Every structure is written in C-alpha cells, then in structure tokens.
Amino acid sequence: EAEVAQSPRYKITEKSQAVAFWCDPISGHATLYWYRQILGQGPELLVQFQDESVVDDSQLPKDRFSAERLKGVDSTLKIQPAELGDSAMYLCASSLGGARAGELFFGEGSRLTVL
Amino acid sequence: SQQGEEDPQALSIQEGENATMNCSYKTSINNLQWYRQNSGRGLVHLILIRSNEREKHSGRLRVTLDTSKKSSSLLITASRAADTASYFCATDLDYKLSFGAGTTVTVRA
Numbered sequence: 001e002a003e004v005a006q007s008p009r010y011k012i013t014e015k016s017q018a019v020a021f022w023c024d025p026i027s028g029h030a031t032l033y034w035y036r037q038i039l040g041q042g043p044e045l046l047v048q049f050q051d052e053s054v055v056d057d058s059q060l061p062k063d064r065f066s067a068e069r070l071k072g073v074d075s076t077l078k079i080q081p082a083e084l085g086d087s088a089m090y091l092c093a094s095s096l097g098g099a100r101a102g103e104l105f106f107g108e109g110s111r112l113t114v115l
Numbered sequence: 116s117q118q119g120e121e122d123p124q125a126l127s128i129q130e131g132e133n134a135t136m137n138c139s140y141k142t143s144i145n146n147l148q149w150y151r152q153n154s155g156r157g158l159v160h161l162i163l164i165r166s167n168e169r170e171k172h173s174g175r176l177r178v179t180l181d182t183s184k185k186s187s188s189l190l191i192t193a194s195r196a197a198d199t200a201s202y203f204c205a206t207d208l209d210y211k212l213s214f215g216a217g218t219t220v221t222v223r224a
Contacts, residue, residue, distance in 0.1 A: 004157075033212075042119075042203050042214035043158070056211055091157060103148070104205075104212060106157035 002026040006092050006107035014115050018080040021110045025074070025094030031055075033104065034067055034077050035091040043091055049075065050097060082114045118142065119204045119215030127221045134191040136218040138204030139184075145207045147180055149189050152201045152217070161189075161202075194222045 005024040013019050025032050030051050035043035046065065048056040052072040060067065064083070069075040079086055089111050093104040119140045128134050138147070146165045150158040164171045164180045164187070171178045177190040191198055201217040 035214075040216075042216045045211060045213070048211065093158075103160045103163060104150075104158070106150075106159070108157045109155075111155070 002105075004092055004094055004105050004107035006090075006110050008110055009108065010111050010113075012113045012115065013082055015083055016081040018078065019082050019086075019112060020079075021077045021090050021092075021112075023075045023077070023092030023107060025092070026105055028096070029094035029105070030072075030097035031095045032069055032075050033093040033095075034075070035093065037089040037091055037109070039088070046077070079112075082112075084114050087112055087114045118206050118208070118213040119147075121202070121204055121215045121218040123218060124216070125219045125221070127223065128194055129223050130194060130196060132194055134194050134198070134220050134222075136189050136202055136220070138187045138189070138215055140187075140204075140206045140215075141185065142206075142208060143182070147178075147187050148205045148207065148212070149176075149178060149187075150203045150205060150214075152203065154200075158203065191220075194220075196222050196224050198222050 007022050032049040034046045037043045046060045047067045049069045052069050067077045089109045091109045093106045095104050119138045122137045148163045149161040152158045162173045162178050164178050175192045180187045199222045201219045203214050203217045205212045205214045
C-alpha cells in the first residue's frame, strides 16, 4: 500500500541550529501539506502546495521557516534558526487534490526537540 | 487558529461500550472529516461527510452532521482496546483542512 514517507523520524537539535525535514508523498498526489502539531493539540497547517506552487503559507513563520517542492513531487521543510518553541511533531500529508480537500494521507511525522 | 472544537477533551470507557464525541465549528463548510491518531503516529482518515449529508456509516463508525447547528458527532460502537487513540474532526473550507484539538479516547480492557 502506498504511503507518505517522512524523514527523519526523530530530530534533536540545539536552538539556533538549522533543521530540515523531507517528505515524499504518494505518487500522483498533486497536493502536499506540512502541518505542525504541538503535544496535546491538533495539527496546524503551515504550508500547502498544489504541484510545485504554494497555495497557502499564511501560517508559516517566514522569518525562520521555508518550504519547497521544486519538481512538484517531494518536499523539504527547513527551520533556521530553530527556537525552543519549535519543538513539535511535523506532519506531511498528501491528497489527490481538486476542488475540495478530500481525504488526506499522512506520514508518520518527524518529531523535533529543540534544546 | 483551529476552526473545530471537540468535546469532550478526554473519554474513558470499558471495552464493548460505545464512545461518542462531538465537534463544533464556526463557519460554513464544504465537508467534515474525522481522523484517528495513535500515540506518536501520523493521522489516519476515518470518514468524510459532505455538507449535504446528514449521516454516514463505516463499519463500527457512525457520523452525523447538523449544518444548522454547525456540529458533528462521531460514534464508535462496541469499542475495542485498539480504538484507544486521539480523534480529530477537520473542516474543509476553501480547499483548506483545519483540525480541532481532538478527543483522547481510552478503552479499558
């Protein structure tokens, strides 16, 4: 069964360091999402791509976060410099796309701890 | 900001009992979805109900949607230990899916 791949699964870093997360969506899925989930809360959308274009990055802290999906397939989310408050689970999801937000398929997430 | 709010925040039931959780939201939606998340894992899609539907079933799951009250409920019948997880409602508006804070369900053996 096709899955959304994410790496690394766990990342521990010190504040002010750079961190990068990678996501490979299900083949053929045009829409890719990055969500941040703080412990005990629901996922919060950081950025949404339709193919290689950003559809929504209104909640992305652009002074330190960047995201790209250069060829419209896999994607990288970067944080530089990391801050203590960035400790969270970073979830990637993909969907077929279209006029409605249909079923999202999530990866297992990348858990970030900033010391 | 999160559009949906689940109630209760936490629920503990005995195996075999039914579990009901509710979701309220603020604005009109295209559809509403429910997801399950086991501890430390990604989310798994359970069911999608469109704004013109009132009830939907999938196995032991029953979802209702009342657009006039801007609310939805998820019922899990005959719960099992494997149902222990967090459950999130997500509302679809303008191509974007927004999640609530979730209900944590614990099923005791």
